[in-house]
Amino acid sequence: VSGSTAGFADLVRRHQRMVFSLAYHFLEDWPLAEDITQEVFLQLYREQDAVARDRFDSDCHVRYWLRKVTSHRCIDAARKRKLRPRLNLEDIGEPAAREEFRDPMLGETLRKLVAALPETPRMVVLLRYQEEMEPAEIAETIGMPLATVKSHLHRSLTLLRGKMQRKKELVR
């Protein structure tokens, strides 16, 4: 982490996409996701001396730190603002038309289904499929046993697959 303002601005530019995407896909709330992104970088700015002492001088370590802090802040924000009731798996509507090519509604439906998962499995799914992290890395990042991460992943995928299958059958 560079101590200079220019270095820090460059660091923000390099990582803001990742931090914002995690927050946005998790919370499905653009302004709140931007607020969390700012708070995460402010925390990094305040703690950059300590971060540097912990050998967070490489981009890899900064990325690890950012993912960890973002995950915890998102989960806290969702719990505080009771976002879970905002989206319910049963409330997600059917896409209207059948299309030959990739349906943009399919992505939207999947994002809503993911956003309706409980906080911890939601973050596990995001870290796995947005950040392409291995279950062991996810376990270390959000501080939980590897077996729990695998269990969350398995259950979430089963749930999502079931929902998508039901929608597929309804369309036929």
Added chain:
Amino acid sequence: MIPEDFDLERELRQALRPVEPSRDFSARFAPRRAVRFWRRPRGVLAIAASLIVALLIPIGASRYRERQRRGEQARDQLLTALRITGSKLQKTRQQVVRQLNRRDSI
């Protein structure tokens, strides 16, 4: 809407592609960071402590000089008083000696 070759993991990767924040995000972030720095409790405390010290040093120095001046004034007054008292005592002693000499001569 759901393709026959639907692969959930592939579709999840596609749906959860990273997205960019607003275009002005970095620009908005910079001034907020600057403002926030001054809002930090340690920053505010440091500024307040500096101001207090800057105000107290001249006040303290002025009071010290005033005390010193009064002390010197008091010392001068005491010395004057002692000198006056000393000369009066001397005169009284001389008068007593004179009267004793007269009594002896009678």
